[in-house]
Amino acid sequence: MFGYRISWAQLAWFGHRLSGIGVLVYLFMHIVENATLAFGPDVYDFTQTLFRNLPIRLGEILLMAALVYHSLNGLRVIVMDFWPATTAWYRPLTYGVIIATIAAMIPLGLIMIAPYAPWGRIL
């Protein structure tokens, strides 16, 4: 892959793989996090405190971006799978997915970061 000019469509595929792996890794972490409930409320409460800080919140925003992108791009691939004629517009469809992900992440990111931002109380 290196040395071959990267097109947006190729980048979209790479991003799909990357976001898929990211969400899968989070899922495993989430299962471990919830499984601590089996060791009693104290252990669970302590684990939860580990997840309430700014770096983790930034990670959660990335996770949200990965979920939004993976879903939208997945829909793009499904649409092309069912209606092959739509591949004629693969470029605008790819740009559309990237723009929609950014557009969705602006309000979502602001809402998610609010508790840690100085202006957060007004939301």
Add this chain to the structure above:
Amino acid sequence: MDVLLRLKRFDPERDADPHWEEYTVQADPSDRVLDLLHQVKWYQDGTLTFRRSCAHGVCGSDAMLINGRNRLACEYLVKDAGTEISVEPIRGSQVIKDLLVDLDGFWEKYRSVMPYLVNDEVPADGKERRQSPEERERFDDTSKCILCGACTTACPSFWSNPDFVGPAAIVNAHRFIFDSRDQAGEERLQIMADADGVWRCRTIFNCVEACPRGINITRAILEVTAEVEKAQGA
């Protein structure tokens, strides 16, 4: 104008690994990259090896990785390529020498899809097999393929799995699967249904971007995939 031509060269009898060599050549903006390669071979270094035949974008023998993308050297003009041009052999096949690669595997996959009309019946009028313009239109796009290999060797799925039959072979299967006169569709669909058949396509569109004939290859692959699913009763 002067053009700096960077060529990835490899002589199996002398070199352990491929390496870059630079040549400065005089060119007009309307010259093709193939003209520059000719200049090097004819006037600077006769040992430069590459494949070309018709030199007019018809035979498809001079597909190369030019400025980071697969193109035909005989179709890519200096005015579009710029004054610094890099040329490498297409990827995924063994380099025989310089820009010349071994395409035996490519042809083997092409042959595997039975790229010829199969029909043993005598035509109704005893002379010809008629086809309506609409029936002909069904496979018009895939009939444009010149078998240059630019699509298959631009495909990341093929790079990671050389057993993948590849876009070019699927395009040529499409050409006959959707031909109303052909009778071997089922056989071809079985070949396409193989684990290394159509399923390896990840809709990355590198093939479409590389095709010098402008074929919507991904569409052809997805149409064949849909036929395979139909044949399997999915």
